[in-house]
Amino acid sequence: MDGVSNLPDEVLCHILSFLTTKEAALTSILAKRWRNLLAFVPSLTIDDHPVFLHPQYGKLYRREIIQSFTHFVDRVLTLQGSPLKKLSLKCPTVDDTARVDGWISNALARGVSDLDLTSGVSYQLSPKCSTLVKLKLNGWIDIALVGGGVSVSLPLLKTLALDSVGVCPKEFESLLRAMPSLEELILVNVGWRDRDVKVSSASLKTLTIELGRFINR
Template identity: 30%
Template structure:
């Protein structure tokens, strides 16, 4: 018997195979055979990512044609739309209309764009079959520094997975900020660079929530009231400013932390330490080397007997993932260890600071320890898009809780202080005849250039804002 050919397969099988490809690949595959020419129009998955195209213009053109030519009788179960940069209102409305008119069986929806949330929300609120939603809609406009307001009325009872990016959560009529209270089936929640507006406490209440992931790179400081008795996994990436309260942390057994820190800012380490103290039943802990560096900045952390007696009593596994420190954290490390270098000649020689691992393992000496080389912390953060590589994004993105001008002024003064610390470090090191390696001198010069460029950007932004306010 001759071997069956791929082209002999029935259409339903071919459609199922092509549904595993993104839409561009599916369309290109259908060109291979005359019989397959129109099969892509019936695929129940629609995956359009700008990163698959050489230019945004070619992406927009392809997207418009795909939405226009697909068979309208096909009800998709997955729509995944990712488009960087400003998007024309007409094109965004076309995406919104397509979702709205094909939402009967929609299970998974991902929209990541820069535009007007008003064009997106009506189509999402009507998708009652949704089980998975990722929504990241950045405000459009050069001088729009705020984040998009998350709707108070969104109610998707079937939703089990929710990923929100660049939103501000507002208080309801009762004064409480409870954006997730209507999602009764929620199992996994990702809060990506979101904040709280006109309040100080974010309530996360869910009986079924098992996994919570947070990423934060801004100055937003607020408390999180956590009521999630089933929570077992907590992951965090960025600068830890938010404090937790509530008893639900006692159920968490797996923790992944990739903490960072701004140069010469001493508050985040204290918050990070409080997290570890409030998580008494951790069995598996994965941290980056930068997380250990941040912990090492806590004053007298190795001498605090009360603290060491309370940490990590249930730990079974500890993984430390080595990766280069960020510019801000590396500078903070130099400043923090400045006195030690001058007085004792001590110089950190490892990404892992002395004594911190021993502190974490003191109450669980039999825990397995793995030290791994890697470029990022682990798979827990693979679903997060790469953060902007622009110079010091923490300084360039004002908080939504402050007036833009006051916020820019505060950041500018902070950055100038750090620049002065850098000059002091170089001056005293030279005066005390401390020998700096060539690589360190190059790094210090690069830091200074970055500081100067970032200060110039902030000053330009302030001038532009003053011009706008004067109109």
């Protein structure tokens, strides 16, 4: 007897959330019942390296491979329609800013609370980030806190992690003011645009600063 197939859809979707999104998508060929389960998985982990690009085979910068990855992400996010809890998106080889912004906007529209983004393009924080509780940005993303004259508000954000991100101190101070619930701040190899940096937050409980091998808490 196949015990797995007897499990409720909610349990199967929970199990699939522990796989990478590409691995979860492959389960759709198992049986008719599995075809649409990916659309209800509450957590997506999408990484262009090494699952798609296979650098060991010299595919890292082949345009057709990168296009295959972007089309896959398009299909997955188009298929998805249910609420999304977490999105881990690592796409440093994708140089299409509008496309990456569209992917993030899709996740935010579905109420994502945990966003982990690694990108090689400039990403502008959206004023629609109000559902975020945890945010991690990695990969020399250029943070812009105000777009179209609309200030960003992150009222629920408790954890912010910036890793290898370029930040202007004045923008950073504005970001802190937009996060009244911030409890944990992690700064790893941040590229400050000025020497005068001020970290001030009444709600902050934990501050971690890492510069190379040195970690201060």
